[in-house]
Amino acid sequence: MINKVVQDAASACQDIPDGATLMLGGFGLCGIPENSIQEILRKGIKNLTCISNNAGVDDFGIGLMLQQRQVKKMISSYVGENAEFERQLLSGELEVELIPQGTLAERIRAGGAGIPAFFTPAGYGTEVGEGKESRAFHGKMYLMETWLKADFALVKAWKGDTAGNLIYKGTARNFNPMMATAGRITIAEVEELVPEGELDPNQIHTPGIYVQRIFQGKDYEKRIEQRTVRQAEPASS
Amino acid sequence: MSLDKHGIAKRIAQEVQEGYYVNLGIGIPTLVANYIPEGMNVVLQSENGLLGMGPFPTEEEVDPDLINAGKQTVTTLPGSALFSSAESFAMIRGEHVHLTILGAMEVSERGDIANWKIPGKMVKGMGGAMDLVASAKNIIVAMQHTSKDGQSKLLKNCSLPITGLQCVKKIVTDLAVLEVTAEGFRLLERAPGVTVEQIQAATEGKLIVEGEIPEITV
Numbered sequence A: 001m002i003n004k005v006v007q008d009a010a011s012a013c014q015d016i017p018d019g020a021t022l023m024l025g026g027f028g029l030c031g032i033p034e035n036s037i038q039e040i041l042r043k044g045i046k047n048l049t050c051i052s053n054n055a056g057v058d059d060f061g062i063g064l065m066l067q068q069r070q071v072k073k074m075i076s077s078y079v080g081e082n083a084e085f086e087r088q089l090l091s092g093e094l095e096v097e098l099i100p101q102g103t104l105a106e107r108i109r110a111g112g113a114g115i116p117a118f119f120t121p122a123g124y125g126t127e128v129g130e131g132k133e134s135r136a137f138h139g140k141m142y143l144m145e146t147w148l149k150a151d152f153a154l155v156k157a158w159k160g161d162t163a164g165n166l167i168y169k170g171t172a173r174n175f176n177p178m179m180a181t182a183g184r185i186t187i188a189e190v191e192e193l194v195p196e197g198e199l200d201p202n203q204i205h206t207p208g209i210y211v212q213r214i215f216q217g218k219d220y221e222k223r224i225e226q227r228t229v230r231q232a233e234p235a236s237s
Numbered sequence B: 001m002s003l004d005k006h007g008i009a010k011r012i013a014q015e016v017q018e019g020y021y022v023n024l025g026i027g028i029p030t031l032v033a034n035y036i037p038e039g040m041n042v043v044l045q046s047e048n049g050l051l052g053m054g055p056f057p058t059e060e061e062v063d064p065d066l067i068n069a070g071k072q073t074v075t076t077l078p079g080s081a082l083f084s085s086a087e088s089f090a091m092i093r094g095e096h097v098h099l100t101i102l103g104a105m106e107v108s109e110r111g112d113i114a115n116w117k118i119p120g121k122m123v124k125g126m127g128g129a130m131d132l133v134a135s136a137k138n139i140i141v142a143m144q145h146t147s148k149d150g151q152s153k154l155l156k157n158c159s160l161p162i163t164g165l166q167c168v169k170k171i172v173t174d175l176a177v178l179e180v181t182a183e184g185f186r187l188l189e190r191a192p193g194v195t196v197e198q199i200q201a202a203t204e205g206k207l208i209v210e211g212e213i214p215e216i217t218v
Helices: A034-043 A062-067 A083-090 A101-113 A176-182 B005-013 B028-035 B085-093 B129-135 B196-201
Strands: A021-024 A048-051 A071-076 A095-098 A117-120 A134-137 A140-146 A150-161 A183-194 A213-216 B021-024 B043-046 B050-053 B076-082 B099-103 B106-108 B139-142 B170-172 B176-181 B184-190
Touching: A021 A176, A034 A062, A034 A150, A034 A183, A048 A062, A062 A071, A062 A083, A101 A117, A101 A140, A101 A176, A101 B085, A101 B129, A150 A176, A176 A183, A176 B085, B005 B028, B005 B139, B005 B170, B021 B028, B028 B099, B028 B139, B043 B085, B085 B129, B099 B129, B184 B196
Parallel strands: A021 A048, A021 A150, A048 A071, A071 A095, A150 A183, A183 A213, B021 B043, B021 B099, B099 B139, B139 B170
Antiparallel strands: A117 A140, A134 A140, B043 B050, B050 B076, B170 B176, B176 B184
16 A cells, blocks of 8 residues: 555645645544644744634634634634634734535535535525525525635544544544545554554545555643533442 | 523433434533433434443542543443544435434524624634535524624524524524424413513524413422
8 A cells, every 4th residue: 555654733734825824623622633733833834824613722622723824814614712813803903714615524524526516405595605606405595615625635534544544532523524525645643553454445534545654643631611510420339 | 481501402302202313513512411211222423433421430440431422421332333524414414313402502494593603702613503404404503583782583584694494493592392383483381471472572583482381390
């Protein structure tokens, strides 16, 4: 198989230029590419367009890139957890495009699957539909939405092999599989990098064809936004 | 006496039926899960990629890789399934989810809903709300009947930016249960001790009252 392994986040992200369009996997802070984000912060890459469901929180994830004014434009579905985001948006420093979550997911999927446009009912009759083509199918109105692609897709998986095959865990999967398909260069960071042959081909979520670079990630914080717990039931006597 | 948020959640839980796949929004809708009758087989969908959402974890079970759409830590159940966001919204758009329960700032007498944006305030985004309301077969809204200063939120026309058109089927408020019909809001039930006149006064949109209106039992 083709070996996709690179040394670390620094080698994986070495050619991301100022002004690049990035996709960053994750839902909230769950399943975000922590190592690649750290590298972008270290390098200080600027004028980025970031496609990501959320924009992190003030002191973690994409929020850190906003703090350093590295983001020119955010394309997201929900950005409510971030005060610096709000400040930059209101002051006009940051451009924002809000997209219904399912439409965002499908636009990315379409980008990876070679489908330039599709029709969805989400947003018809709302400001999301302004300026877009709409059409009736079987008596219901739909909006035309177009594909999204990126120069670099930064994804995070649980396990990956040297051939670039990926397996995600829990709800950390979210946007990562579609983004992996829609990057011109897809960079995957994984918690556990194994030799080819060690992952069961039946269990692969993202086939290696979509991944150009893979590296062993380190020091995952996996910050929790809303830690909600219940009391453990008392042990039965 | 008007219903509190738990009362609203309890009344909505009566709408859930055996075998339903249900998507619960953030806020009062999340509370509905607590009042689904024991033994009823209902599967909760969380649009970030989980079918079969379990209760909050114990301290020992907390897994940062397992959250719901409100970013709260949750658990899986025997029979749960995990999937991508694209798959999740295929389920929603494809009308495989039987019931969507969500909050609203305003609903119009035609069933239009506004729940994502207040002009002049920070816009947080619509998340999955527009996808959900555009496709759900059955949408029940949990909301307060009036604003804090007494303005009706059940209107002829929504004044806030729309989330979706003609999609709400039923509304449970602190004062009443209403069905959205082609003619307007049909009053089905009233909160204990609340009169039809009080509901009428709190409803700007067309209210249809036919016969005796029973009290809500929760």
